[in-house]
Amino acid sequence: MVGVAAAVGAAWTYHKNSARQRAQWAVQLYEKFYESDRYRKTRDAPDCESDIAEISNLVRAEGPEFTDYLNLF
Secondary structure, X not given: OHXXXXXXXXXXXXXXXXXXXXXXXXXXXXXXXXOOOOOHHHHHHHHOOOOHHHHHHHHHHOOHHHHHHXXXX
């Protein structure tokens, strides 16, 4: 009985820690992407009232910033 209780407790602890680590990862990803100015131009181009030519040039250039932006999703 003690072994079964220990196994259940270990599984519960593992599940709880996994959820905490996933939440920390999501927060870090959000902070890196949205709170820094590194990807501001890439984020703002499709969302703001940019003209089609500007967005098209951004897609054609496909620099590392745009690739990083797409890889987040």
